Amino acid sequence: MSLLSVEGLKVTYGLRNPVYAVRGVSFEIFEEEFVGLVGESGCGKSTLGFAIARLERPPARIAGGRVVLDGRDWTAMSERELRPHRWKDVSVVLQSGMNALNPVMTIEAQFRDVMVQHTDWSEPAIRQRALEVLDMVHIDRDILFRYPHELSGGMKQRVVIAMAFLLHPKLIILDEPTTALDMVVQREIMDNLMELRGREKFSLLFISHDLGLVLEISDRVLIMYAGQIVEENRAENLLEYGLHPYTQALMRSLPVPGSDAREFHGLRGSPPNLRQMPKGCAFAPRCDLVTAECHEVEPDLEDINGAKVRCHVVGKEVRVRGSEPSIG
């Protein structure tokens, strides 16, 4: 059984004339699986991440679907019912670790309150766990009694990651954890996460706009476009080829290690206005493979060779050939 099962989740902004930021998303995360969620700014990936942890803030609202985490339907539970499960079942790391720490509390106090809230650990056990998680992210134990403003940006982000591990959560949602950091610190944090995978048992939802980063850390990748999953595929397959034209465009924008190619290909146009969605496929106006059907009928997310893709053209092509497509 899967650890997390998202079923037809819809998130809207605003009550009158709502904008659908997440339009019927379904996927699963299994135990100890690392799943990446990739998309460009405004595609709804962060909204989706927050909604899964039931942290959506007004005017955002869950308008339909379910989030089942460890057998419990989080969308059907009240805030009071959710509270005992928060941080134990799912913890989050926010995009800006800089602002995720309370400026007037020491790191120790911010570690302690969550442990006091959810456990009956003794004082020494609480202290012990605080030191353990700091060791896990390779930060000096000294900083435990420091205030956030006394730490660098990279250290703060590590502290936030350490905090996410305090209660041995089943799932950790990382929302752009390295976006605000420089490349060197980003590298260290990614290596650190890979290392932690061997030490702790947890599943990961890694949200980022950086496909390269996501491919590196994930077992499975979800590509999101205009509030929908357009492709779900294993990371190693994606490294070979992307099925959806949008995925392919994203892949073409990545530098290829070892090649001399200095030309990267961007994607023409811009994402659709969520207030005025095109009738057919949301990606059709920017797609190179577009057909008449694409402008009329919205494609479904279909199973193809163990992957899932939301495309009329690629879907048919693969079905007709009945074998793996060759991209030339």
Add this chain to the structure above:
Amino acid sequence: MNHGRRALFGVTSGESERDGSCMKYFLKRVLLLIATLWVAITLNFLIPRMMPGNPGQAVIAKFAGEGHPLTPSALKAIDAMLGLSHASLPVQYWQYLGEVVHLNFGVSYSYFPYTVTELIAKALPWTLGLVGVSTVISFFVGTGLGVLVAWRRNQATDGILTSIAAFTGAFPYFWFALAAVYVLGFLLNWFPLSGGYEVGAIPHLSWGFILDVIHHAILPAVTVVVSSIGGWLIGMRNNMINTLGEDYVLLARAKGLSNRWIATMYAARNAILPNITGFGMALGFVVAGSLLTEVVFGYPGMGNLLYNAVINEDYPLMQGIFLVIVFCVIMANFLVDLLYVFIDPRVRERRGSGA
């Protein structure tokens, strides 16, 4: 990776570093305090002396205007009576500094032969009691309600309380006070119309007198609280709504902490900082009394004293009162600065070791 090998808590070095910057911060504040006081005292000396004429001549002119011309020899007597000096400015300044240190602000013109110090000493306790207590009540209740309505923003509590706060905050104070006196004092006769205690009573420590004082203070205190509480409430509400949008509050929710803990330690604790500065200022200005309150209610405090000093052109009294107000405002700011060290850890670094 030598993290494990480090001493369990190498925090001592960090702590002593922090103590050092605290000390520096404190010394800086004290020096600034002394400098500000000196400037204030000096200005208080200079400004009246830059005016044309002198108080002795003013008295002569007043008598002449009333048809009682005085001989120039009387000028000397008047100067002696008022303690005026014709020495050079630096000499006067030195004498003045000596007098200020001994809290001797001279003789009041309008309440002659009372000294300014005596008058202020008599008025100050009344004002501290009335305006001080109402300012403290107003701050705590207003700020507390601000936290509450921000937490329940866009709900009924918020709508009702915030509207009331905006309404009472915008009231013309004198109108409100006069209406209170008229309705509750004059028509309903629930409270005395004016004064700090029953006419003819002699201030002394007894339950009867204390109850009498409280009875007289309720109406002015309520008007002060009602007119100032809205500002605290709305200020706190706005700050708090800003902090509620911060990532650390979102993370606190994700951590599954109790609402009470999030509202106080995460949101209010950060939102209250500007309100504390405002509170320090307000406490400093308490000694100025609430001029309108004390005039409307005939309260024997500093506001009334200042009012009388101004209409009687009693310069020594005005100067004395201004000096006391300036001193208290500066001291209050100093204390708030020190308090910040405890409530905002960022201040220690930024102001202590930085610029």
